[in-house]
Amino acid sequence: MSRVFNFSAGPSILPEVVLRQAADEMLDYKGSGMSVMEMSHRSKVYDNIIKEAEKDLRDLMKIPDNYKVLFLQGGASQQFAAIPMNLMVNGVADYIITGQWAKKAYEEAQKYGKANAVASSADKTFSYIPDCSDLPISPDADYVYICHNNTIYGTTFKELPNTKGKILVADMSSDILSQPVNVSDYGLIYFGVQKNVGPAGVVVVIIREDLVRDDVMPFTPTMLKYKTQVDAESLYNTPPCYGIYICGLVFKWVKEMGGLSAMKTHNEKKAAILYDFLDSSDLFKGTVVKKDRSLMNVPFVTGNEELDAKFVKEATAAGFVNLKGHRTVGGMRASIYNAMPIEGVEKLVDFMKDFEAKNK
Numbered sequence: 001m002s003r004v005f006n007f008s009a010g011p012s013i014l015p016e017v018v019l020r021q022a023a024d025e026m027l028d029y030k031g032s033g034m035s036v037m038e039m040s041h042r043s044k045v046y047d048n049i050i051k052e053a054e055k056d057l058r059d060l061m062k063i064p065d066n067y068k069v070l071f072l073q074g075g076a077s078q079q080f081a082a083i084p085m086n087l088m089v090n091g092v093a094d095y096i097i098t099g100q101w102a103k104k105a106y107e108e109a110q111k112y113g114k115a116n117a118v119a120s121s122a123d124k125t126f127s128y129i130p131d132c133s134d135l136p137i138s139p140d141a142d143y144v145y146i147c148h149n150n151t152i153y154g155t156t157f158k159e160l161p162n163t164k165g166k167i168l169v170a171d172m173s174s175d176i177l178s179q180p181v182n183v184s185d186y187g188l189i190y191f192g193v194q195k196n197v198g199p200a201g202v203v204v205v206i207i208r209e210d211l212v213r214d215d216v217m218p219f220t221p222t223m224l225k226y227k228t229q230v231d232a233e234s235l236y237n238t239p240p241c242y243g244i245y246i247c248g249l250v251f252k253w254v255k256e257m258g259g260l261s262a263m264k265t266h267n268e269k270k271a272a273i274l275y276d277f278l279d280s281s282d283l284f285k286g287t288v289v290k291k292d293r294s295l296m297n298v299p300f301v302t303g304n305e306e307l308d309a310k311f312v313k314e315a316t317a318a319g320f321v322n323l324k325g326h327r328t329v330g331g332m333r334a335s336i337y338n339a340m341p342i343e344g345v346e347k348l349v350d351f352m353k354d355f356e357a358k359n360k
């Protein structure tokens with residue numbers, strides 16, 4: 001068996017110890033005589049799995065008691081619709097467009113009410129985060145929406161927007177658990193787990209209790225109404241059982257790593273290795289405004305498409321895989337999520353130095 005260094009943006013690398021534990025427990029989960037894939041989601045043993053996953057996530061993120069935690073299906077993209085259906089009471093919401101995922105959420109919300117783009121960085125290919133200290137927030141906005149870390153473009157909010165008292169809603173799909181979060185700053189946080197937490201098929205919603213309401217838009221599907229899921233403790237129908245189990249193992253792993261502050265230190269160290277090299281290289285350049293750089297997704301280019309392609313090809317052959325940039329940005333992107341060891345980034349930089357020397 002040989003494992004590669006996997007820089008995929010998503011689905012992406014998971015901690016090896018978690019995969020090994022899942023393998024060990026595959027045929028007989030804790031003496032149940034069956035796999036987690038094979039058990040009833042209403043069984044006692046599964047109830048423990050989902051309850052413990054929730055408890056560990058609450059511990060890690062210090063989620064206050066007045067927030068509900070939901071384990072749902074449909075991916076992050078389904079939340080683009082669920083959020084306006086559930087939260088647009090006045091039928092108005094303000095969106096900050098910092099990339100494709102925010103733009104998709106904004107476009108989806110337009111189906112359900114008046115969605116306003118109050119800021120955007122589209123003018124420079126989303127290579128920066130706009131100044132959000134004094135935005136034209138709508139007086140009747142039900143919420144202000146951000147994508148906290150822009151997976152495709154490699155930017156991240158270091159400072160939250162001034163929402164002028166409105167509820168903040170955030171997509172944290174690609175940076176959840178990478179650093180501490182003050183949950184109370186938000187009305188709703190959600191994340192598709194396949195970037196930093198688990199296998200595709202699970203989306204987690206953390207929602208403040210008072211925003212879980214019965215008077216949602218009348219056509220809201222039962223499954224997309226947060227109240228349905230809150231009342232049923234995420235078990236209205238069969239949840240993505242196995243995926244939630246793996247998320248639970250990853251939560252325990254993050255705890256063992258020292259929690260979110262330790263994770264942040266670990267991630268800052270990794271990112272600095274790559275960014276410092278990009279800043280000193282004559283060949284490779286980062287594509288993002290320095291102050292807005294993501295700890296998780298690092299896009300870079302050589303400035304020459306042929307050389308980019310050559311780099312990706314040779315890197316793949318050397319065991320550094322999934323480095324091709326998103327089709328809208330080109331070049332390369334290294335996603336260095338929680339589970340990427342420092343060694344992976346160090347070796348990648350060594351490989352880049354070598355490539356640079358050979359291709360001057």
Ligand SMILES: *Cc1c(COP(=O)(O)O)cnc(C)c1O
Binds near residue numbers: 010101192
């Ligand atoms: C990947 C991603 C999405 C889309 O996730 P799906 O689960 O495929 O719908 C949305 N937002 C962000 C920030 C992402 O990184």
